[in-house]
Amino acid sequence: MTARHVTVHKPPEVAARANLRDYEVTRAAFTWASARAELDGLPGGALNIAHEAVDRHVAHGRGEHLALRWLGKGGEVRDLTYRALSEETNRFAGVLRALGVGRGDRVFALLPRVPALYVACLGTLKNGSVFSPLFSAFGPEPIAARVGLGEGRVLVTTEALYRKKVAPIRHTLPSLEHVLLVADASAGAERPAGTRDYEAEMRAASASFEVVATSPSDMALLHFTSGTTGKPKGAIHVHEAVVAHHATGKLALDLHPDDVFWCTADPGWVTGTSYGILSPLTHGITSIIDEADFDAERWYAILRDQRVTVWYTAPTAVRMMMRSGAAAARAGGAHALRFIASVGEPLNPEAVLWGLEAFDLPIHDNWWQTETGGIMIANYAAMDVRPGSMGRPLPGVDAAIVRRVGSGVEVVTSPDTEGELALRRGWPSMFRGYLHDDERYAKCFVGEWYLTGDLARRDADGYYWFIGRADDVIKSAGHLIGPFEVESALLEHPAVAEAGVIGKPDPVAMEVVKAFVSLKPGHAPSESLRRELLGFARTRLGPAVAPKEIAFLPSLPRTRSGKIMRRLLKARELGLPEGDTSMLEGAS
Amino acid sequence: MTPEQPAREAMTAAQLRDVVVDALRSVAPEADAASLGDAARLRDAFDLDSMDFLNVVIALHTALGVDIPEADYAKLQTLGGAVAYLASRLEPRVTG
Numbered sequence: 001m002t003a004r005h006v007t008v009h010k011p012p013e014v015a016a017r018a019n020l021r022d023y024e025v026t027r028a029a030f031t032w033a034s035a036r037a038e039l040d041g042l043p044g045g046a047l048n049i050a051h052e053a054v055d056r057h058v059a060h061g062r063g064e065h066l067a068l069r070w071l072g073k074g075g076e077v078r079d080l081t082y083r084a085l086s087e088e089t090n091r092f093a094g095v096l097r098a099l100g101v102g103r104g105d106r107v108f109a110l111l112p113r114v115p116a117l118y119v120a121c122l123g124t125l126k127n128g129s130v131f132s133p134l135f136s137a138f139g140p141e142p143i144a145a146r147v148g149l150g151e152g153r154v155l156v157t158t159e160a161l162y163r164k165k166v167a168p169i170r171h172t173l174p175s176l177e178h179v180l181l182v183a184d185a186s187a188g189a190e191r192p193a194g195t196r197d198y199e200a201e202m203r204a205a206s207a208s209f210e211v212v213a214t215s216p217s218d219m220a221l222l223h224f225t226s227g228t229t230g231k232p233k234g235a236i237h238v239h240e241a242v243v244a245h246h247a248t249g250k251l252a253l254d255l256h257p258d259d260v261f262w263c264t265a266d267p268g269w270v271t272g273t274s275y276g277i278l279s280p281l282t283h284g285i286t287s288i289i290d291e292a293d294f295d296a297e298r299w300y301a302i303l304r305d306q307r308v309t310v311w312y313t314a315p316t317a318v319r320m321m322m323r324s325g326a327a328a329a330r331a332g333g334a335h336a337l338r339f340i341a342s343v344g345e346p347l348n349p350e351a352v353l354w355g356l357e358a359f360d361l362p363i364h365d366n367w368w369q370t371e372t373g374g375i376m377i378a379n380y381a382a383m384d385v386r387p388g389s390m391g392r393p394l395p396g397v398d399a400a401i402v403r404r405v406g407s408g409v410e411v412v413t414s415p416d417t418e419g420e421l422a423l424r425r426g427w428p429s430m431f432r433g434y435l436h437d438d439e440r441y442a443k444c445f446v447g448e449w450y451l452t453g454d455l456a457r458r459d460a461d462g463y464y465w466f467i468g469r470a471d472d473v474i475k476s477a478g479h480l481i482g483p484f485e486v487e488s489a490l491l492e493h494p495a496v497a498e499a500g501v502i503g504k505p506d507p508v509a510m511e512v513v514k515a516f517v518s519l520k521p522g523h524a525p526s527e528s529l530r531r532e533l534l535g536f537a538r539t540r541l542g543p544a545v546a547p548k549e550i551a552f553l554p555s556l557p558r559t560r561s562g563k564i565m566r567r568l569l570k571a572r573e574l575g576l577p578e579g580d581t582s583m584l585e586g587a588s
Numbered sequence: 589m590t591p592e593q594p595a596r597e598a599m600t601a602a603q604l605r606d607v608v609v610d611a612l613r614s615v616a617p618e619a620d621a622a623s624l625g626d627a628a629r630l631r632d633a634f635d636l637d638s639m640d641f642l643n644v645v646i647a648l649h650t651a652l653g654v655d656i657p658e659a660d661y662a663k664l665q666t667l668g669g670a671v672a673y674l675a676s677r678l679e680p681r682v683t684g
Contacts, residue, residue, distance in 0.1 A: 073629075137635065137637055293631055293637070293638060293641075294638045295661060295662055296658050296659075296661070297658075297659055297661075297662055298662070316638065316639075317638075320638065320642070320658075323658055324657070324658030324659060328658065328659060476639075477637070477638070477639060508639070508642065509639055512639065531613070531614070531617035532617065534617050534618075535616070535617035535618030535619075536618070538616060538617075538618050538635065539618045542635065543616070543635050543636060543637040543640055544637060548639060548640070548643070
């Protein structure tokens, strides 16, 4: 029997302690209004994410509970209770106010996973400003595109990242008035011109701050994501999203008051913000933050030593751990895990079941996007798992498989039929726009449906199964990468005439970015030129976006209108017949 | 069964360092390897993500014919650490 045909059943004692014990019953009773009532809110109907995540727990007498435990690369540990986190975030809000930064102003962070990142996020929200996280593995071009589009007034970063990635492009960013530098090992005696000392500003600020009474519909977070064409898109999320952060933490991640939670995602991506920062804090529980990059042995030690009970990770990490075998996971002794979830790309059935071998727990895949702001479809603690399936829609979320018909859509009702995954609009963490791009936002909706761009099918029992992307966006290690952004960077190299970028299937990362380039007259393919282009792209884009492979072609295939046929490049890469690219949809 | 090792002359530590630097540069050619100290953390110095790091390990395996188990990845965090680790794996083929 293959993993594909196994169902993982849950023992009754597991179901009995879950928040969501009976899917149908919970779904029938659920309303977003009742989910909202589990939060405190602010007088006059105001709602602020940071108040729900931090200050209300202090008001409820939970100020001494551990909010964040930070594990440094070199073995350092820093603990922040809810009271300490409240004071630190008050200081940061005060720093912003003193700089004249106010409601709606965008504050960007380009930071490794250090406490200042978490403080900056929550302090920004307290001040009524908008927080936009950037992945620290972005290069200067993705940073410039995002800060420029988002009209960032403030950037919080480190001296090393500033010198390497921001200083060269700062002159292109007229909106960027204030740069706050967090101390790091490389900090020199003299701070770069035009920057401020984060620690000094924090020391000068008051530990008290009255949280700005934001409206539920005020912009709170700006998360950038990638499309097939054009610039990155800034997905707007509002303070009301906290209702979904909280409800999905309870129902999909099964968070309980005494949990120790570890979300391994970087806050530079939406998972790392919604679940790496906000959701666990709204529940008043303890979150682990690890500054270091993935290392299987280190991760096993963290799970064991920190007594992590709920762990939210990613398929690429799981598959990397699988390489070293389940025995390595068991070697260090007993763990405290109760629930494991994964998001980023579909979790293959073997990986779901590997969880049973390594931790005596299946790994629960779930599905959502930058645009949805929170988990939309999930496998639950008390529900049987069908390995390979993303699970069933959250209570309060209506999903469907739809087919585009003319200018509208029709819902596909027959089971196991491929179509586009759609969500009925109206959940609290739904994105409210792409910044300065109403047209692209409008295109995402047909009538009452938000069209996700993912192809999927629903089986007869209501479980959803991912099939592929409906467009050319690349899914690599849990992140979406827009081919256009990569092609544009390669085209800046003097030797490159054309560039076409695809996602090449990869057993660990699902896809890796592969670029095909043709050269201008006078340039010939060579290993040294290949390396030069690779380095050129990495310098501009950073390792998170740059291609992992570059191949030379005499010319790239184009449509009659001159568009590079990425799907044909992909067909060739996969060894599929070139005439039939329809087969590709299922291949991604 | 042990895979057949590539026939190699004994390698000096300096030669081994060149092999490591070339493996790194095959993944991150833009990085300034010349000024790299033995204690520098490779993932920071070369801006390597997890996939990049895996590709460096694969490149080292291809170049040297040694298996590098996952449990040993932590020993490859610095240039000096990587050279020392690979030397121990290659023994007795390493001199100096």
